[in-house]
Amino acid sequence: MKDSPELERWMRQALALAEQGRGAVEPNPLVGAVVLDAAGQFAGQGWHQRFGGPHAEVFALAAAGERARGGTLIVTLEPCCHHGKTPPCTGAILDAGIARVVAAMSDPFPQVAGGGLSQLRAAGVEVHVGLCEAEARQLNAPYLKLLHTGRPWVHAKWAMSLDGKIATHTGDSQWISGEAARRVVHQLRGRMDAILVGRGTVVADDPLLTARPAGPRVAARVVVSASGQLPDQCRLRQTARDAPVIVYTTHPERLAGWAADGAEIVAFSSHDWSVEAMLANFGQRRFTNVLVEGGAGLLGAIFDAGAVDEFHVFIAPKVLGGAAAPSPVGGSGRATLVEALMLERFQVQPVGEDVYLHGLARRRDAVSV
Numbered sequence: 001m002k003d004s005p006e007l008e009r010w011m012r013q014a015l016a017l018a019e020q021g022r023g024a025v026e027p028n029p030l031v032g033a034v035v036l037d038a039a040g041q042f043a044g045q046g047w048h049q050r051f052g053g054p055h056a057e058v059f060a061l062a063a064a065g066e067r068a069r070g071g072t073l074i075v076t077l078e079p080c081c082h083h084g085k086t087p088p089c090t091g092a093i094l095d096a097g098i099a100r101v102v103a104a105m106s107d108p109f110p111q112v113a114g115g116g117l118s119q120l121r122a123a124g125v126e127v128h129v130g131l132c133e134a135e136a137r138q139l140n141a142p143y144l145k146l147l148h149t150g151r152p153w154v155h156a157k158w159a160m161s162l163d164g165k166i167a168t169h170t171g172d173s174q175w176i177s178g179e180a181a182r183r184v185v186h187q188l189r190g191r192m193d194a195i196l197v198g199r200g201t202v203v204a205d206d207p208l209l210t211a212r213p214a215g216p217r218v219a220a221r222v223v224v225s226a227s228g229q230l231p232d233q234c235r236l237r238q239t240a241r242d243a244p245v246i247v248y249t250t251h252p253e254r255l256a257g258w259a260a261d262g263a264e265i266v267a268f269s270s271h272d273w274s275v276e277a278m279l280a281n282f283g284q285r286r287f288t289n290v291l292v293e294g295g296a297g298l299l300g301a302i303f304d305a306g307a308v309d310e311f312h313v314f315i316a317p318k319v320l321g322g323a324a325a326p327s328p329v330g331g332s333g334r335a336t337l338v339e340a341l342m343l344e345r346f347q348v349q350p351v352g353e354d355v356y357l358h359g360l361a362r363r364r365d366a367v368s369v
């Protein structure tokens, strides 16, 4: 069965469909489905389109109608068998008279975890699991990480000059990258649960950190500042009632004005504070994807904590020079080249006048996603 190139082609179509839900379905998984009729002809397709909405199987079965009877459902994730925000998909599959289910992977979600597949088998449906499993795991890497570790998928983004500077030695940084690259960043922002900057970036750049135009979700704008010495006048504070602003600090007493203006202040004692504690707090909020936008101090702390999963780097064809001009990742860094964090699956793409380098952190200790 696994060798069937025809089924593999349909599974790839289901994976591509699932991708369309990115940013709209989290913390749910991305799921796509295709229905073939009893003769193996295409009968319908669908994908999970938004959190709380119908699942992919329901859309695909509805599109196929009576042609689903005796047919095959090809789906990127094990169908659910529990009453969540919607009724169980296993019921819809059995009602539709599907004879065979081909799933890319089982769903580790505790209320499913193989239960959907065994329910279908028990009802006499032929079930196959594992077609294009690696691709399906990659598709849902953030969902799987949150489920397995209670931590979000961490994206790091920066724009730098050809000589690896994120600002000039005088602190001028707007803009290193061009308009096309900044459009890509806004698209990224529009599918995040949180966007993080350190105090230095708030002071230097006074960023708004919103997605313009808006994307499928509105990210919380997070400022990390142990000292709590944030400016009284800045755009994040002024717009804290328009889109969430959260400050992580060990000095909440300095941020009463920010709280009064609508920001949420998350206080840690200096003893309990760590990047890891902040990520755990994100996990409790069920943040699936977070984007660290800098500067060097915060990116360094997150890098030193081994927390970056995915990189988005924009390289501008400009040379700034200057020994005092900052580079993207501060912190302690790695001592030797063998310890360097390597990227995998990276793609290099021209964006306007800049180059966009995108890749995943290769980790020996990675959870199996």
Ligand SMILES: NC(=O)c1ccc[n+]([C@@H]2O[C@H](COP(=O)([O-])OP(=O)(O)OC[C@H]3O[C@@H](n4cnc5c(N)ncnc54)[C@H](OP(=O)(O)O)[C@@H]3O)[C@@H](O)[C@H]2O)c1
Binding pocket: 157, 158, 159, 160, 165, 166, 167, 171, 172, 173, 176, 197, 198, 199, 200, 201, 202, 204, 205, 224, 225, 226, 227, 228, 229, 275, 293, 294, 295, 296, 297, 298, 299, 301, 302, 326, 330
């Ligand atoms: N080109 C780009 O893509 C880009 C992007 C962003 C920023 N930048 C540039 O980067 C420069 C700012 O960089 P930066 O390194 O000075 O600023 P930063 O990383 O934005 O902020 C550093 C501050 O963040 C807080 N912080 C960072 N890590 C922390 C941790 N682990 N725990 C607690 N607090 C932590 C600290 O605040 P407290 O001191 O309050 O404790 C620290 O002083 C600016 O010139 C800006 O324009 C460039």
